[in-house]
Amino acid sequence: MIKVDSVSKHFGKTKAVDSISFEVQEQENLILLGTSGCGKTTTLKMINRLIEPTSGNIFINGKNIADEQPETLRRSIGYVLQNNGLFPHYTVAENIAIVPNLLKWDKKKTENRTAELMEKLHLTADYLHVYPNELSGGQQQRIGLARALVSDPPVLLMDEPFGALDNVTRANIQKEFKALDELTRKTIIMVTHDVQEAFELGNRICLMDKGTIIQSGTPADLLFKPANKFVKDFLEDQRLQLEFKAIKLIDLWPLLPDHQKDKAHALPANTDIWSALELLRFHNAETIDIRNEQNEIKTIGFEQLMSAFNQYKNKQA
Amino acid sequence: MNERQQTLLEFMQQQSDKLAVQTLQHIGLTFISLFIAVLIGLPLGIFIARKKKLSGSVLGVAGILQTIPSIALLGFMIPILGIGAKPAIVALLLYALLPIIRNTYTGITGVDASVKEAAVAMGMSKWQILFKVELPLAMPVILAGIRTATVINVGVATLASYIAAGGLGEFIFGGISLNNTNMILAGAIPAALLAIIFDFLLSLIQKLNFKKVRRVAYALPVLLFLLSSLYFIPSAYGGKLTAGFTPEFMGRQDGNLGLESKYGLKIHTIVISDAVMYKAAYEKQLDVISGYSTDGRLKAYGLVVLDDDKGIFPPYYAAPIVREDALRKFPELEKTLNLLSGKINDSVMTDLNYRTDYLHQSPERVAKDFLVVHKLWKTSREGNGGIVRIGSKIFGEQYILANIYSMLIKGYTNYNVSTKTGLGGTKICFDALTNDQIDFYPEYTGTGLLAILQASPKIITEVTKNKDSTYNYVQQEFKKRYQIKWLKPIGFNNAYALMMREQQAKSLNIKTISSLKRYLNSK
Numbered sequence: 116m117i118k119v120d121s122v123s124k125h126f127g128k129t130k131a132v133d134s135i136s137f138e139v140q141e142q143e144n145l146i147l148l149g150t151s152g153c154g155k156t157t158t159l160k161m162i163n164r165l166i167e168p169t170s171g172n173i174f175i176n177g178k179n180i181a182d183e184q185p186e187t188l189r190r191s192i193g194y195v196l197q198n199n200g201l202f203p204h205y206t207v208a209e210n211i212a213i214v215p216n217l218l219k220w221d222k223k224k225t226e227n228r229t230a231e232l233m234e235k236l237h238l239t240a241d242y243l244h245v246y247p248n249e250l251s252g253g254q255q256q257r258i259g260l261a262r263a264l265v266s267d268p269p270v271l272l273m274d275e276p277f278g279a280l281d282n283v284t285r286a287n288i289q290k291e292f293k294a295l296d297e298l299t300r301k302t303i304i305m306v307t308h309d310v311q312e313a314f315e316l317g318n319r320i321c322l323m324d325k326g327t328i329i330q331s332g333t334p335a336d337l338l339f340k341p342a343n344k345f346v347k348d349f350l351e352d353q354r355l356q357l358e359f360k361a362i363k364l365i366d367l368w369p370l371l372p373d374h375q376k377d378k379a380h381a382l383p384a385n386t387d388i389w390s391a392l393e394l395l396r397f398h399n400a401e402t403i404d405i406r407n408e409q410n411e412i413k414t415i416g417f418e419q420l421m422s423a424f425n426q427y428k429n430k431q432a
Numbered sequence: 433m434n435e436r437q438q439t440l441l442e443f444m445q446q447q448s449d450k451l452a453v454q455t456l457q458h459i460g461l462t463f464i465s466l467f468i469a470v471l472i473g474l475p476l477g478i479f480i481a482r483k484k485k486l487s488g489s490v491l492g493v494a495g496i497l498q499t500i501p502s503i504a505l506l507g508f509m510i511p512i513l514g515i516g517a518k519p520a521i522v523a524l525l526l527y528a529l530l531p532i533i534r535n536t537y538t539g540i541t542g543v544d545a546s547v548k549e550a551a552v553a554m555g556m557s558k559w560q561i562l563f564k565v566e567l568p569l570a571m572p573v574i575l576a577g578i579r580t581a582t583v584i585n586v587g588v589a590t591l592a593s594y595i596a597a598g599g600l601g602e603f604i605f606g607g608i609s610l611n612n613t614n615m616i617l618a619g620a621i622p623a624a625l626l627a628i629i630f631d632f633l634l635s636l637i638q639k640l641n642f643k644k645v646r647r648v649a650y651a652l653p654v655l656l657f658l659l660s661s662l663y664f665i666p667s668a669y670g671g672k673l674t675a676g677f678t679p680e681f682m683g684r685q686d687g688n689l690g691l692e693s694k695y696g697l698k699i700h701t702i703v704i705s706d707a708v709m710y711k712a713a714y715e716k717q718l719d720v721i722s723g724y725s726t727d728g729r730l731k732a733y734g735l736v737v738l739d740d741d742k743g744i745f746p747p748y749y750a751a752p753i754v755r756e757d758a759l760r761k762f763p764e765l766e767k768t769l770n771l772l773s774g775k776i777n778d779s780v781m782t783d784l785n786y787r788t789d790y791l792h793q794s795p796e797r798v799a800k801d802f803l804v805v806h807k808l809w810k811t812s813r814e815g816n817g818g819i820v821r822i823g824s825k826i827f828g829e830q831y832i833l834a835n836i837y838s839m840l841i842k843g844y845t846n847y848n849v850s851t852k853t854g855l856g857g858t859k860i861c862f863d864a865l866t867n868d869q870i871d872f873y874p875e876y877t878g879t880g881l882l883a884i885l886q887a888s889p890k891i892i893t894e895v896t897k898n899k900d901s902t903y904n905y906v907q908q909e910f911k912k913r914y915q916i917k918w919l920k921p922i923g924f925n926n927a928y929a930l931m932m933r934e935q936q937a938k939s940l941n942i943k944t945i946s947s948l949k950r951y952l953n954s955k
């Protein structure tokens with residue numbers, strides 16, 4: 116759906132982005148990951164033409180964005196800024212209504228849509244008429260998200276949307292974010308320098324360094340088939356946790372013992388190991404039931420899960 | 433009624449018509465210029481916020497404009513725009529420009545970059561960003577600039593009366609030259625109150641929250657426009673001829689008040705400073721002016737004096753006035769100063785003034801030429817028998833007299849001389865004399881009688897019948913009250929006079945003030 120084709124951006128002598136190419140499929144969630152200054156923001160901003168590339172082309176749905184009216188293009192792309200960029204002189208309701216007003220929606224439609232989003236983002240209607248400076252950082256970030264989503268744009272660009280939040284708030288919002296049905300239908304490009312966040316939220320990850328893409332692939336690809344030492348080192352610190360997050364139960368399916376039983380409640384097999392472990396640990400369960408797409412069900416315990424995981428890793432190596 | 437016992441309140445009540453007119457004019461002038469300054473400054477500020485490279489030079493120029501002394505700026509305006517409201521408004525708006533441009537620039541460049549970026553990213557156009565994001569967010573800063581400009585304008589607008597634009601300066605400067613404290617305060621207090629009130633109101637607006645600021649931003653132009661229009665209310669009436677009178681003349685019994693009461697003269701009048709009055713008459717912006725009968729510009733600009741057929745202008749014979757202790761300290765002084773007595777009549781004085789005012793010869797040169805021609809010149813003895821301090825008021829004739837006296841003292845005595853010329857008005861000069869800052873200065877009998885002694889109307893009518901009785905009266909009173917001695921009169925009578933362009937006076941057949949009145953009353 117989005118195609119970035121050998122795009123470069125030079126600021127004087129700085130090659131902020133140096134001939135990068137990647138594609139994002141419809142409804143995919145692509146993460147641009149990398150250390151500070153590697154060109155993530157620059158890349159993102161070229162997609163809604165906040166920055167014009169020095170060379171190269173970007174296509175959305177096969178159309179070159181350079182041929183489009185920038186304002187029109189931008190109204191069809193949701194954008195969430197790192198430090199939210201809410202208008203301090205607008206109330207929450209007015210902030211959310213900016214794009215609908217540009218698109219000349221009628222008032223009723225905007226109000227309904229706003230109410231719907233507020234509910235989905237767990238904000239009460241009391242907040243509609245307060246100004247951003249009266250909100251907490253987490254609330255502001257939610258409003259920023261609501262503002263980007265209000266016109267239901269097919270594409271969403273997010274620049275470190277959770278960067279400014281403390282760990283607890285961030286974890287909560289990330290969970291909400293994953294659960295939000297609005298987002299599953301969208302094509303999302305999200306910038307982060309947080310590896311955990313990238314693995315948690317991304318279908319695919321582009322790992323960047325010094326303006327170029329070092330490797331792009333699924334989280335498992337990066338973990339088990341690192342393109343070079345840079346990729347390996349980048350993930351080394353939190354490796355075990357990342358592996359638990361990257362590997363799904365379905366990946367281990369053949370390695371898990373057969374225990375056919377008919378159970379009503381069973382965990383879907385595309386759950387990652389980390390979540391399965393959390394269930395076993397925190398609910399003090401001896402075993403859990405899991406179900407694949409063919410409705411086959413297995414019952415597994417901690418030992419069996421760990422041994423399957425080790426076998427899987429050995430096979431990857 | 434004795435002027436001294438009149439309270440400020442009584443004065444303001446008595447003059448309430450004028451006070452109202454001047455206040456309206458003052459507010460009007462302030463806000464017309466402010467309105468135009470906003471119209472120019474706001475877009476300019478926005479422009480340089482976009483093109484930052486230009487900001488240095490634009491702010492620099494506006495800054496330089498601000499440092500030009502206000503009187504000088506008004507002076508520059510006259511050759512270009514004449515007199516009246518136009519040059520005053522232009523001068524005021526130039527002063528108001530800097531704070532408005534600077535604050536607009538600071539306000540707009542100070543808008544949070546991420547907010548602006550969000551606006552662009554959501555697909556707002558440039559104009560939408562300007563009007564919905566940048567201007568509203570910069571508004572408190574811009575309002576602060578407008579507030580500063582308003583206060584500056586209220587202050588500078590007092591000077592507008594110098595060039596016939598009206599305002600509370602008429603009272604202030606009239607009061608200074610008439611030595612009338614009530615009059616000064618009647619102008620100064622309302623002017624100060626205006627500044628305080630507008631400052632306070634604008635500070636309230638500045639503190640409003642965003643919602644209300646938006647409303648104010650729409651209301652502001654309307655409000656400015658309404659306040660501006662106040663200026664035109666008083667000046668809505670016109671007339672056949674236009675008179676330009678100095679603030680001093682306006683407030684004097686032997687000036688406009690006498691013209692009204694004794695002659696019943698009603699003429700469309702604007703108040704103007706002496707400095708530009710004659711030229712304005714020459715350039716046909718004014719038809720009748722209140723001048724001095726020995727003024728050199730009379731000759732330069734082809735003006736004639738109208739005969740004061742009812743005798744309302746008292747004699748203004750000039751003579752040096754000296755503190756008595758100075759006469760004791762410098763025994764030779766009286767004799768020397770009296771050398772000039774009877775030597776300068778009206779036409780000689782007019783000619784001397786013409787040379788300095790119009791031919792731009794220096795007062796020293798004019799003084800020396802005069803002494804040489806009249807065989808009074810002696811080279812300086814370079815004496816060191818003490819320093820005689822000579823004062824003079826701030827106009828040409830007084831400079832010439834001060835120079836003549838200086839040369840006489842140096843040539844005929846062993847004293848040395850220091851001159852303190854350009855002492856503002858009568859009050860300043862006379863205070864300098866009584867406070868022992870100068871030893872003598874040339875004064876006029878009429879001024880002594882009216883401005884310094886502030887004689888009662890009864891005495892005035894009595895003693896102004898002829899020049900000698902006036903002289904005798906002031907001589908006695910000064911001696912009694914201030915221990916100051918009037919020496920012998922120099923000879924000329926520099927009285928107030930109404931004058932017109934010679935050509936116009938001839939074609940309308942106006943020779944006396946009474947005939948002027950008849951012409952004005954005829955349909």
Ligand SMILES: Nc1ncnc2c1ncn2[C@@H]1O[C@H](COP(=O)(O)OP(=O)(O)OP(=O)(O)O)[C@@H](O)[C@H]1O
Pocket residue numbers: 126129130131132149150151152153154155156157158308
């Ligand atoms: N407007 C600009 N002018 C000059 N250089 C710029 C500009 N914007 C970015 N750069 C440079 O380009 C490089 C990439 O910047 P970019 O903002 O894309 O980094 P980033 O990956 O988003 O970093 P971070 O994680 O810190 O936000 C940096 O070296 C930066 O200094």
Ligand SMILES: [Mg+2]
Pocket residue numbers: 155156157274
């Ligand atoms: Mg960045």
